[in-house]
Amino acid sequence: MFAExxxxxxxxxxxxxxxxxxxxxxxxxxxSFLVHHFLSFYLRAGCKVCFLGLAQSFSHxxxxxxxxxxxxxxxxxxGQLLFLEGLKxxxxxxxxxxxxxxSRALDFLRDPAxxxxxxxxxxxASVSDSGDGxxxxxxxxxxxxxxxxxxxxxxxxxxxxxxxxxYCHATVxxxxxxxxxxxxxxxxxxxxDEDGDEEGSERLLKGLTHQCSLTLHVQGLPTGxxxxxxxxxxxxxxxxxxxxxPNQKKLxxxxxxxxxxxxxxxxTSSAVL
Amino acid sequence: MAAPMKSVxxxxxxxxxxxxxxxxxxxxxxxxxSVQNGQLIVSTGVTSLDYLIGGGLAVGTVLLIEEDRYNxxxxxxxxxxxxxxxxxxxxxxxxxxxxxxxxxxxELPAPILDDIASHSPLxxxxxxxxxxxxxxxxxxxxxxQNLPKVQTALASSSxxxxxxxxxxxxEPEIRQAANCYAFYLxxxxxxxxxxxxxxxxxxxxxxxxxxxxxxxGGFDGAAPPSKSRNVLxxxxxxxxxxxxGDDLCCRDNPAHGHALTTFLYGLRALLRSSLSMxxxxxxxxxxxxxxxxxxxxxxxxxxxxxxxxxxxxxETNPLxxxxxxxxxxxxxxxxxxxxxxLPDHKDLAFKLKRKQFTIERLxxxxxxxxTVSRVSxxxxxxxxxxxxxxxxSSNKHLDF
Numbered sequence: 001m002f003a004e005x006x007x008x009x010x011x012x013x014x015x016x017x018x019x020x021x022x023x024x025x026x027x028x029x030x031x032s033f034l035v036h037h038f039l040s041f042y043l044r045a046g047c048k049v050c051f052l053g054l055a056q057s058f059s060h061x062x063x064x065x066x067x068x069x070x071x072x073x074x075x076x077x078x079g080q081l082l083f084l085e086g087l088k089x090x091x092x093x094x095x096x097x098x099x100x101x102x103s104r105a106l107d108f109l110r111d112p113a114x115x116x117x118x119x120x121x122x123x124x125a126s127v128s129d130s131g132d133g134x135x136x137x138x139x140x141x142x143x144x145x146x147x148x149x150x151x152x153x154x155x156x157x158x159x160x161x162x163x164x165x166x167y168c169h170a171t172v173x174x175x176x177x178x179x180x181x182x183x184x185x186x187x188x189x190x191x192x193d194e195d196g197d198e199e200g201s202e203r204l205l206k207g208l209t210h211q212c213s214l215t216l217h218v219q220g221l222p223t224g225x226x227x228x229x230x231x232x233x234x235x236x237x238x239x240x241x242x243x244x245x246p247n248q249k250k251l252x253x254x255x256x257x258x259x260x261x262x263x264x265x266x267x268t269s270s271a272v273l
Numbered sequence: 274m275a276a277p278m279k280s281v282x283x284x285x286x287x288x289x290x291x292x293x294x295x296x297x298x299x300x301x302x303x304x305x306x307s308v309q310n311g312q313l314i315v316s317t318g319v320t321s322l323d324y325l326i327g328g329g330l331a332v333g334t335v336l337l338i339e340e341d342r343y344n345x346x347x348x349x350x351x352x353x354x355x356x357x358x359x360x361x362x363x364x365x366x367x368x369x370x371x372x373x374x375x376x377x378x379x380e381l382p383a384p385i386l387d388d389i390a391s392h393s394p395l396x397x398x399x400x401x402x403x404x405x406x407x408x409x410x411x412x413x414x415x416x417x418q419n420l421p422k423v424q425t426a427l428a429s430s431s432x433x434x435x436x437x438x439x440x441x442x443x444e445p446e447i448r449q450a451a452n453c454y455a456f457y458l459x460x461x462x463x464x465x466x467x468x469x470x471x472x473x474x475x476x477x478x479x480x481x482x483x484x485x486x487x488x489x490g491g492f493d494g495a496a497p498p499s500k501s502r503n504v505l506x507x508x509x510x511x512x513x514x515x516x517x518g519d520d521l522c523c524r525d526n527p528a529h530g531h532a533l534t535t536f537l538y539g540l541r542a543l544l545r546s547s548l549s550m551x552x553x554x555x556x557x558x559x560x561x562x563x564x565x566x567x568x569x570x571x572x573x574x575x576x577x578x579x580x581x582x583x584x585x586x587x588e589t590n591p592l593x594x595x596x597x598x599x600x601x602x603x604x605x606x607x608x609x610x611x612x613x614x615l616p617d618h619k620d621l622a623f624k625l626k627r628k629q630f631t632i633e634r635l636x637x638x639x640x641x642x643x644t645v646s647r648v649s650x651x652x653x654x655x656x657x658x659x660x661x662x663x664x665x666s667s668n669k670h671l672d673f
Contacts, residue, residue, distance in 0.1 A: 033611055056608075057545045063609035087542035094472060094539040095481055110470055112531070153568040154538060155471035155531035187567045200564055225619050258612050 001040040001068060004263045008235060008252065009214075013045035018140050018177045021169055023212035025184045025205055028220030029231035033256050035146050036061070038181045040070040043080065047139035047178070050126045052119075054086035055147040067259045082126040086150065112155035116164040124171055127178065141178035143168055148208075149185045152200045162207045169211055184208060213239045221253075228271030229253050233263065301502055301548075303361025305433065307331065310610045315361070315504060315550060316434025318353030321427040321632035323434060325621070326575050327606065327614040330552070332504060333544045334606055335537070337570060339557035339578035341598060344511070346579050346623065347554045349439065349630055351508050354552045356381040356443060358451065358506035360435050365453040366486055366507045366549075368479055370516035374455035377510070378448060383441035426633050427621075438628045454486050458517065473529050475518045476536035483507060484543055492547045505549035512536075513555045513569075522559035530565055537572040576603035579623065592637055596622035600632055 006012055024034045032055070039061070042049050053061055061083075062072040075081035084105055093109040105122035108114055127141035151161050165182060172178045186201045209215055217234040235250045252263045307314045307328045314329030317336065323329045330336055340347040358365050359381065367374040456479060463474040472480070487493055492505045513521045513533050520527045533555075544551060557578065560566050570576045581598035582588040600621040605613045620635040 030607060030613075032607065036611060059545075060609050064611050067611060087538075087545055091484075091539060091542040094470070094477075094535070094542075095484055096470075096477070109535075112471055149568065149571070150538065153531060153534035153572060155535060185571060187564055201567075202564075225615075227615060227617065230615075256612050258610070260611075 001044060001070075002037050002261045002263070005034075005037060005261070006041070008250070008263060011041075013041060016045060016179070018179065019173045020179050020214055021173050021212040022179065022181045023184065023208050023215045024181060024218070025186060025208075025215065026218040027186045029218045031183060031185070031216070031218035032146065033261055034216055034218065034233075035144065035181070035183050036064050036068060037261070039072075039144055040065055040068040042139075042142040042144070042179070043070050043072075043075050045139055046080075047142045048080060048082075048127070049075070049142045049144060050082045050084075050123055052084045052086065052123070052143075052145045054084075054145070054150040057087050058083055058085045061146075084122065090154075108151075108156060108160075109154060112157070112160075115160040116151070116156060120164055120167050123168055127172055127176060141172060141176050143172045143178070143180045145180075145182045147183050147185060148204060149183075149201050152204065158200050158203045158207070161204055162211075165208060165211060182208065182212075209238075213237070218254075228255060229269050230255050232266070301504055303357070303363055304332065304504060305329075309614050310608075312609060315363070315506070316357050317350070317552070318355075318357030318434055318437065319350060319630055319632070320432075320434055320436070322350065322577075324427040325577070325600075325602065325616055325632060329433060330550050330575070331606060331608055332548055332550050333546075334550055334574035334608060335540060335544060335572075336550070336552045337573035337576040337603075338552065338554045339576070339601075339603070340511070340554050341579040341581035342558060342584055343581065344554070344556070345583075346581055346598060346625070346630070348510070349625075350579075351510060351552055351554055352377065352381050353437060353630065354506065355508050356384065356437055357434055359443065359448055360384050362451070362503070364490060364492075364503055364505050365451055366456070366483060366505055367453060367510075368456035368458075368482075368508070369510040370458040370475070370514065371511055373457050374453070378453060379442070379445075381443040381448060382437035382439040383443045384447070385436045385438055426631050436629065439625075439630065440628050454482075456482050471529070471531040471535045472539070473518055473532045476532055479509075480536060480539045480543070483540070487543060487547045487549060492549050494546050494548060502548060505547070507544075507549055507551035507553075509551060509553035511556060512553050513560065521562075521565065522556060525561050527562070527565075530562070534565070534568045534572055537569060541572060541574075570603050573604065574606040574608060577601065578603055593622070595638065596624045596633070596635070598623050599635070 001013070011017065022038070024031050024038075039049070039051060043065075051061075058072070065072050072081060072083070076083060084103070086106065089103065089106045090109055093106055103122060105119050107118040108116055123143060127143060148161055148165070151164075152158065168180060172180050184201060184205050186205055215234075215236045215238065217236070218231055219234070220231050221229060232251055232253045235252070237246075237248045239246070251266060253266055253269060254261055254263045255269070301313075304313050304315050306312065309327060312331040314327075314331050316323050316329050317326070326336070338347045338350055355365055355367060355378065365378075367377060369377065458475055458479075461478055461482070463478045470477070487505065490503075490505060492503070511517075513519050515522055519529055519532055521530065521533055540551060543549075553573075555569065557566055557569075578601040579598055580601065582590075582593055582596070583598075587593050600623050602616055602619055602621070605615060607613045618634070621632055622635040623630065623632045
C-alpha cells in the first residue's frame with residue numbers, strides 16, 4: 001500500500017468509496033505495482049478479496065505483499081482472500097488432463113469461443129458468500145484481476161472479456177456495493193490510423209474506460225528511458241465527485257522502490273532538483 | 274555483560290559466531306542466489322548478457338531472444354546457453370523444427386577451461402609491465418593518471434559462468450557427459466486432437482514432452498527432494514516459424530494467432546513450479562501483427578532483441594564500424610519483487626570478437642578527421658555562458 005497514492009486518490013483503508021470500478025492500464029511501462037498496491041490496500045481495509053491472478057504465480061504475489069506488510073497466506077487461511085492461480089489451474093487443461101479436483105473456472109481454455117461464463121460464475125460464487133458471516137471482516141467484496149490481456153492471449157475475444165467485466169461490474173459494484181480493480185496492458189504505440197482493424201488490447205481498453213469510474217493510466221516517459229523516474233501516471237475521475245468538476249485529470253510521475261513507490265508532480269523528482 | 278562474553282570467546286579462541294546459512298536453500302552446481310533479490314540464478318553463458326538481465330537467468334523464468342535477420346547471432350546465444358549447461362552438469366532439453374538437436378549440440382563452442390590458472394600470473398605480469406609503460410606514457414597525460422580505465426564491455430565484479438571460444442567446437446567427451454533430451458518435430462509423432470483448444474498440435478506435443486521430462490527427471494518443485502537436485506535448461510529454437518506449423522509469420526490475420534501465446538502461458542506455468550529455465554528464439558521480424566508480438570513479450574520474463582547490421586545499410590555506416598549489431602532490451606524480469614533492476618542505459622550493441630560474443634555500451638567513434646569543425650561547440654559554450662551571466666558582459670553575438 002502506497003501512502004502517497006492514497007493521498008492522491010483521497011482514500012484510506014478506513015474510509016474508501018464503495019461501488020467503484022478502477023481501471024489500471026499501462027503502455028510502455030509496467031503497472032503491476034499498482035495491482036500490488038490495491039491488493040494490500042483492500043486486505044488492510046478488511047474487505048473480502050477475490051483475486052484472479054492470471055499473470056503470475058501465488059508465490060510471486062505473496063513475496064511482494066510480504067514486503068508491503070501483508071501476508072497473503074494468512075489472509076487465505078482466514079478466508080479473507082480467495083485466490084485463483086491461473087498458471088496452476090490452466091496447466092491441467094492445456095495438457096489435456098481431466099481432473100475433477102480443479103475448479104472449472106478456466107474451462108474457456110478448452111474452447112475460447114464459449115466465453116468467460118465459467119470464470120464469472122466462479123467470481124459470483126466467491127464474492128457473494130461473504131454475506132454468510134464468514135471471516136471476511138464484514139467489509140464489501142472486492143474483485144481484483146491481474147491482467148485481462150492474458151485472457152486475450154489465451155484466445156478469448158474482446159467481446160467476451162467486455163461481457164465478463166460488465167457482469168462483474170453489475171454484481172460486485174452495483175449489487176454488492178463492492179469495488180473492482182482490473183489491469184489491462186497495451187502495446188507500445190497508439191495506432192491512430194488503423195481504426196478499421198483495431199488490435200485487441202486497444203479495443204478492450206476503450207471498452208473498459210467506458211465502464212469504469214476511475215482510471216489510472218501508467219505510461220513510460222515521453223522523453224525516453226530514465227533510471228530515476230520510471231514513468232508517469234494519469235489519474236482520471238470519470239464520474240463526478242461531489243465538489244469537483246467531472247472528468248478531472250491529474251498527472252504524476254512515479255518511481256518504484258523496493259518496498260513502495262513515490263509519486264510526485266512532473267519535474268519535481270529529487271533526481272533533477 | 275559484553276566484557277565477560279568477550280573474554281570467554283577469546284579464551285576458547287573461537288567465537289560462537291557462525292555464518293548463518295539457510296539449510297533450506299538448495300545448492301546446485303552452476304547456480305547461485307542473486308545479489309539483488311535472492312532468486313536462484315544460472316548463467317546464460319554470455320557474461321555480459323548475465324549482467325544485463327540482473328546477474329543471470331532466474332530459475333523458473335523464460336528468456337526470449339528476438340532473432341536477427343539471418344538468425345546467426347541469436348542461434349549463437351542459444352548455443353552458449355546450452356554449452357554453459359553442459360559444463361555445469363545441468364540437464365538439457367533442446368527442441369527444434371529445423372536443425373536436428375543433435376546437430377546443434379555438436380556445434381557448441383569450446384570452453385576455455387584453464388583460464389583461471391593461466392590468467393592470473395599473466396595478468397600480474399601485464400600489470401607490472403603496464404606500470405612501467407604508464408610511468409613513461411603518463412608523463413604527458415598526467416591528468417588522466419588517476420582516472421579509472423574505461424571498460425566498455427558489461428561485466429559484473431565477480432565471475433559467474435564460463436568463457437567460450439567460438440572458433441572451436443566442444444570436445445565430444447565433454448558434450449556426451451551431459452544428459453540431453455532432444456525434441457525434433459519432424460521425428461516426433463503428433464496426434465491431431467479433436468479439442469477446440471487454441472494450442473496447435475506441435476506446441477501441444479512440445480508442452481507435453483517438456484512436462485514429461487520435468488516429471489521424470491525430478492525437476493518438479495512440488496516433488497519430494499530426491500537424491501540430488503539438478504536444474505533443466507530448455508532451449509527452443511525458432512518458435513512461431515512456419516516449420517512449427519504456425520502461420521503467425523506468414524499472414525496478417527493468422528488462424529492460429531493465439532497458439533504461441535497459449536503455449537508460452539503453459540510454459541510459464543510449467544517453469545514456475547519446477548527447477549528449470551528456458552531460452553527461446555522467435556523470428557519477430559517476420560511477425561506482422563504487433564499486438565501479437567507484444568503479448569508474446571509480456572508472457573516471457575526477459576526479452577531482448579538482436580538487430581544485426583548484416584544486410585542493412587548500417588553495415589557500412591562508419592558510426593557502427595566497431596559493432597555487429599544493436600541489442601534492445603524489451604523486458605526485464607519482475608519476479609518476487611516490486612522493483613526491477615533496470616539497466617543503466619539502453620543504448621547497447623553487440624559484437625562478435627574472434628573468439629567471443631560480447632555486449633557493450635554503444636559508443637560512437639571519435640571524429641578524427643582534420644576537417645571536422647569544432648567551432649560550433651565553442652560557440653555553444655559561449656552562448657551558454659551568456660545565458661548564465663545574463664548579459665553582464667557585452668557580447669558581439671547579442672545584438673539588440
